[in-house]
Each structure stands twice: as C-alpha cells, then as structure tokens.
Amino acid sequence: MRVSILGSGYVGTTIAACFADMGHEVVNIDIDQTIVDAINDGQSPIHEPGLEDLIATYGGDRLVASTEYADVLDTDITFLALPTPSREDGSIDTSIIEAATESLGDTLQQKGGDHIVVTKSTVLPTTTTDTLAPILADAAKKTIGEELHIAMNPEFLREGTAVEDFQNPDKVVFGADDDTALQALSEVFDPLIEATGAPVVETGVKEAEMIKYANNGFLAAK
Numbered sequence: 375m376r377v378s379i380l381g382s383g384y385v386g387t388t389i390a391a392c393f394a395d396m397g398h399e400v401v402n403i404d405i406d407q408t409i410v411d412a413i414n415d416g417q418s419p420i421h422e423p424g425l426e427d428l429i430a431t432y433g434g435d436r437l438v439a440s441t442e443y444a445d446v447l448d449t450d451i452t453f454l455a456l457p458t459p460s461r462e463d464g465s466i467d468t469s470i471i472e473a474a475t476e477s478l479g480d481t482l483q484q485k486g487g488d489h490i491v492v493t494k495s496t497v498l499p500t501t502t503t504d505t506l507a508p509i510l511a512d513a514a515k516k517t518i519g520e521e522l523h524i525a526m527n528p529e530f531l532r533e534g535t536a537v538e539d540f541q542n543p544d545k546v547v548f549g550a551d552d553d554t555a556l557q558a559l560s561e562v563f564d565p566l567i568e569a570t571g572a573p574v575v576e577t578g579v580k581e582a583e584m585i586k587y588a589n590n591g592f593l594a595a596k
Contacts, residue, residue, distance in 0.1 A: 375399070375561055378449040380474050382409050382439060385494060385529050386455035387420055388536045391428035394437040395541075396565040401449060402439040413439035424537035443481040451490040451558050452478060453527070454506075458495045468505065471495050475506045479513025482522070490558040492525040496590070499583040502526050503551070523555040526579045528586035541566070547575045549582020 375398045379390050382404040390402040404410055409419045416433035418426045446452050456471040482489055491510060493502045507518050516522045526549035531539045546563055550556040
C-alpha cells in the first residue's frame with residue numbers, strides 16, 4: 375500500500391520505518407530539510423534501538439522523505455504524526471497539527487478519488503471529528519465520508535522500545551466511522567496482525583482518542 379506520514383519526529387519516523395519494513399511504499403513529509411536528507415541517505419534522525427537498521431535498509435528506497443506536500447497525492451492514506459505539546463495550563467496545543475491538516479487539505483484539492491486521513495497524534499476526544507475534519511474538508515473543498523475519510527489510530531510507543539512496541543503490539547486500535555477508512559487501516563496493518571496475532575479493537579474515532587488517553591492515564595498511575 376502507498377502510505378504517507380506528516381511529521382518525522384519520534385512517532386512519525388518510527389512508524390514510517392516500520393511500515394516500510396511491512397512492505398508498504400512510504401513517504402515521510404517534514405519541513406526540516408536536514409531530517410529529510412538524513413532519511414533519504416539511510417540515516418536515522420533520532421536514536422532508537424532498531425530504528426537505525428530499518429532506515430539504513432529502506433531509507434531512500436521503499437521509504438523516502440520529502441518537504442513537498444504534493445508527494446501525498448500518489449499515496450492512499452495519510453497519517454498525522456505531529457506534536458501536540460502541553461501548554462502551561464495543562465491543555466494541549468493543536469496548532470501544529472491543525473496547520474498541517476490545512477496544508478494537506480489544500481494539496482488534496484488536486485486528487486481524484488478517495489483519500490484516508492488518520493490521526494496518530496495524541497489529541498482529546500472529538501478533536502479529529504470536530505476540529506481537524508472541518509479544516510481538512512474546507513481546505514480540500516471535499517466532503518468527509520465521500521471523497522475524504524477520517525480515522526484515529528493511537529500509538530502506544532515507549533522511548534527506548536518504540537520499534538519493539540510497534541512490531542509486537544498488545545493491541546491495535548482502529549477508530550473509524552465509515553467502512554472505507556476501516557478497510558484502509560486494515561490493509562495497512564494486515565501484515566503486522568498476521569505476523570503477531572495482535573488483537574484488533576474496532577471502534578469509533580472519538581472512542582479511539584479516548585483509549586489513548588485512558589492508556590496514558592493508566593500507565594502514569596501505574
């Protein structure tokens with residue numbers, strides 16, 4: 375499958391390399407030319423056990439990085455893996471993911487047919503449907519549920535074991551409100567699920583967002 379990822383930070387780089395290892399053609403979009411050049415040269419921009427080997431194997435080949443949003447047009451599904459940092463009052467700042475979603479929507483005006491957009495970042499429940507989806511639809515001049523399909527696929531990666539966590543998950547969560555988005559997520563993750571037998575949780579978009587927060591809350595309390 376042809377997969378694009380917005381953001382090549384800790385989560386974006388890890389999932390990009392792991393998707394490539396699963397057999398997908400992956401393009402990683404980032405505004406930092408230094409990071410883009412490193413990935414295309416087969417060098418990991420972050421230090422994480424196992425990640426350097428994956429990028430050395432697939433970087434510049436099955437995994438390419440770019441600063442051009444237009445490169446998402448040749449892909450079937452886009453994952454939003456962008457920072458949502460905490461403000462001083464404890465709320466999250468979604469300005470970065472909102473700006474990226476608008477740029478993605480502007481680009482998708484040029485695409486015919488369906489495109490699936492999946493939130494990977496940690497966001498409050500209803501953020502994807504009530505904040506990001508309207509921005510995407512307005513910028514793309516398309517309709518959610520028709521040409522555009524949204525989903526939530528929370529990550530459960532720990533620093534120091536991110537590649538291991540991704541490749542051996544204790545669960546995979548698909549948050550989608552229509553069959554097209556759900557089917558696309560299933561196609562992306564089928565190789566991983568077949569290899570590991572990981573249980574799949576299928577739920578709505580806002581429920582998947584809540585699962586991520588519940589998971590984080592449990593781990594923090596533990």
